[in-house]
Amino acid sequence: MSAAxxxxxxxxxxSLGDRLGPxxxxxxxxxxxxLGFLAIPSTSSWLTLTVSGLAxxxxxxxMASGLTLVFGLMDVINFGHxxxxxxxxxxxxxxxxxxxxxxxxxxxxxxxxxxLVAVIGAMAAxxxxxxxxxxxxxxxxxxxxxxxILVTMGGLIVVxxxxxxxxxxxxxxFTRPETLQGAITxxxxxxxxxxxxxxxxxxxxxxxxxxxxxxxxxxxxxxAGVQNGEMVQALGYRLRLVFIGVFIAGSAxxxxxxVMWGLYQEVVSAxxxxxxxxxxxxxxIIGGLGSxxxxxxxxxLVGLMQNYVxxxxxxxxxxxxxxxxxxxLMWRPMGMIPVVKAK
Amino acid sequence: MSDxxxxxxxxxxxxxxxxxxxxxxxxVPRGAVTMLLGRNGVxxxxxxxxxxxxxxxxxxxxxxxxxxxxxxxxxxxxRMGVGFVxxxxxxxxxxxxxxxxxxxxxxxxxxxARLDWVFSAFPPLKTFWKSEAGNLSGGQKQMxxxxxxxxxxxxxxxxxxxxxxxAPAIISTMARALKDLKDQGASVLxxxxxxxxxxxxxxxxxxxDDGRVTWSGRMAELAGDAGLQERLMGLSLExx
Numbered sequence: 001m002s003a004a005x006x007x008x009x010x011x012x013x014x015s016l017g018d019r020l021g022p023x024x025x026x027x028x029x030x031x032x033x034x035l036g037f038l039a040i041p042s043t044s045s046w047l048t049l050t051v052s053g054l055a056x057x058x059x060x061x062x063m064a065s066g067l068t069l070v071f072g073l074m075d076v077i078n079f080g081h082x083x084x085x086x087x088x089x090x091x092x093x094x095x096x097x098x099x100x101x102x103x104x105x106x107x108x109x110x111x112x113x114x115x116l117v118a119v120i121g122a123m124a125a126x127x128x129x130x131x132x133x134x135x136x137x138x139x140x141x142x143x144x145x146x147x148x149i150l151v152t153m154g155g156l157i158v159v160x161x162x163x164x165x166x167x168x169x170x171x172x173x174f175t176r177p178e179t180l181q182g183a184i185t186x187x188x189x190x191x192x193x194x195x196x197x198x199x200x201x202x203x204x205x206x207x208x209x210x211x212x213x214x215x216x217x218x219x220x221x222x223x224a225g226v227q228n229g230e231m232v233q234a235l236g237y238r239l240r241l242v243f244i245g246v247f248i249a250g251s252a253x254x255x256x257x258x259v260m261w262g263l264y265q266e267v268v269s270a271x272x273x274x275x276x277x278x279x280x281x282x283x284x285i286i287g288g289l290g291s292x293x294x295x296x297x298x299x300x301l302v303g304l305m306q307n308y309v310x311x312x313x314x315x316x317x318x319x320x321x322x323x324x325x326x327x328x329l330m331w332r333p334m335g336m337i338p339v340v341k342a343k
Numbered sequence: 344m345s346d347x348x349x350x351x352x353x354x355x356x357x358x359x360x361x362x363x364x365x366x367x368x369x370x371v372p373r374g375a376v377t378m379l380l381g382r383n384g385v386x387x388x389x390x391x392x393x394x395x396x397x398x399x400x401x402x403x404x405x406x407x408x409x410x411x412x413x414x415x416x417x418x419x420x421x422r423m424g425v426g427f428v429x430x431x432x433x434x435x436x437x438x439x440x441x442x443x444x445x446x447x448x449x450x451x452x453x454x455x456a457r458l459d460w461v462f463s464a465f466p467p468l469k470t471f472w473k474s475e476a477g478n479l480s481g482g483q484k485q486m487x488x489x490x491x492x493x494x495x496x497x498x499x500x501x502x503x504x505x506x507x508x509x510a511p512a513i514i515s516t517m518a519r520a521l522k523d524l525k526d527q528g529a530s531v532l533x534x535x536x537x538x539x540x541x542x543x544x545x546x547x548x549x550x551x552d553d554g555r556v557t558w559s560g561r562m563a564e565l566a567g568d569a570g571l572q573e574r575l576m577g578l579s580l581e582x583x
Contacts, residue, residue, distance in 0.1 A: 223437065230433070236422040237446075
């Protein structure tokens with residue numbers, strides 16, 4: 001036995017293809033932007049649509065990022081995720097309506113303070129709600145996908161009805177804070193200010209999530225838990241607590257997305273979360289279940305696709321995202337950046 | 344066998360409707376390597392999984408240093424200083440080797456002297472420190488799995504078939520590392536099918552059959568008695 005040769009491997013240089021492989025999905029976003037540029041006759045329209053698509057993508061990402069982690073880490077299919085979007089929007093908008101003087105003042109500082117307060121309020125409310133939702137609705141059905149779908153769908157309906165009870169059945173219209181209205185002109189294209197803000201917020205959320213997941217121990221535990229929860233526990237980490245933390249964070253992010261979506265549309269309704277769920281699910285599936293990066297890329301693709309196609313061929317817009325999903329799943333059946341292996 | 348680090352008293356474990364462990368009695372002495380041997384399917388892996396708490400004992404008691412851990416959740420058992428190397432290695436494939444090791448160091452940053460020792464036992468881990476663990480070979484994954492348990496001093500190491508499916512060259516690396524661990528005075532409960540490795544490392548041995556420990560004694564005694572092996576395990580493992 002001891003006569004066997006020593007095992008001494010060396011590192012080999014990866015081929016270009018091997019090194020580029022993991023980044024392929026990332027290249028899809030610029031590729032789609034270039035494709036849009038070629039297809040759209042006017043450069044200024046293209047620029048407007050691109051910013052608008054990116055903004056929409058960022059907002060979808062913020063709403064969807066929590067869901068992909070919840071699915072990846074806990075193997076829970078949460079159809080009730082949309083409820084947090086709706087509640088976040090209603091709480092946030094209610095806070096903004098209460099602070100009318102700050103919202104209407106033509107001061108950037110006052111406006112942003114009001115929005116920040118609304119965002120914090122909405123995230124606190126949806127985070128708390130996420131904690132209760134996990135305890136009451138999700139906890140009893142861990143490990144049972146069909147039950148999860150049924151019971152979380154039921155939870156969504158209950159929350160929607162509660163919103164109607166609390167805020168009434170009517171949609172609530174409002175106007176964005178003074179300084180977030182209007183557009184700036186850049187290279188002949190009108191770029192809505194709020195969309196630029198959405199892009200910045202989305203990038204910040206993505207950067208923060210990546211930092212937490214890549215650079216902190218809690219992030220390591222989450223990523224390891226997505227792959228092998230049993231082993232994470234055998235190393236001594238209480239995965240259950242991490243589960244709850246992720247669920248709360250994911251719900252709070254959905255709440256943030258809800259406020260931003262509400263501000264974008266300048267109207268909130270009890271069903272807005274439910275409507276957003278279709279896009280959210282598409283994004284989570286094409287991104288690869290459990291992958292934040294995949295979710296980010298998927299959201300940008302969906303946002304851009306929706307805007308470009310709606311401009312070029314409005315009738316096709318309805319099926320463009322489903323088409324995108326089909327195409328990506330044919331290319332990568334587990335999604336662009338698969339994290340969770342088939343169970 | 345006085346003052347064992349781990350004692351199983353009449354442990355029964357079911358998996359779904361199957362009765363896998365049917366009254367396991369086992370003592371793991373402190374500062375020695377205890378072998379758990381037996382044919383496939385007799386409950387060796389289930390015994391380890393029951394100790395770490397992945398499966399729950401239906402009946403009986405598991406005592407770590409005299410403290411009852413039977414009903415404790417897995418993370419609490421691990422935090423008491425039980426290192427676990429599962430049969431499937433339990434590698435986090437999408438994390439780097441470094442990240443795998445950082446996670447395994449539960450109580451804080453990795454001790455650099457300890458890490459040097461791990462590297463000296465498993466040099467490839469140093470080479471592939473920043474690589475994704477999923478790209479490692481089977482033997483390197485097994486090294487990582489054991490290294491994760493070794494990265495902190497544990498009261499007890501539970502190691503499930505560390506040489507399964509490995510080439511002879513890597514088996515010798517593995518055996519040397521385990522010998523190193525043993526020389527440091529670690530308490531190890533080791534499931535092993537490779538009889539040469541078992542004989543080289545084991546101080547005492549327990550042979551299981553049909554969900555029970557059917558023989559306990561010194562490893563040397565078992566190794567030196569082909570007839571006993573034949574009787575306990577159905578065939579002479581020496582032949583393999």
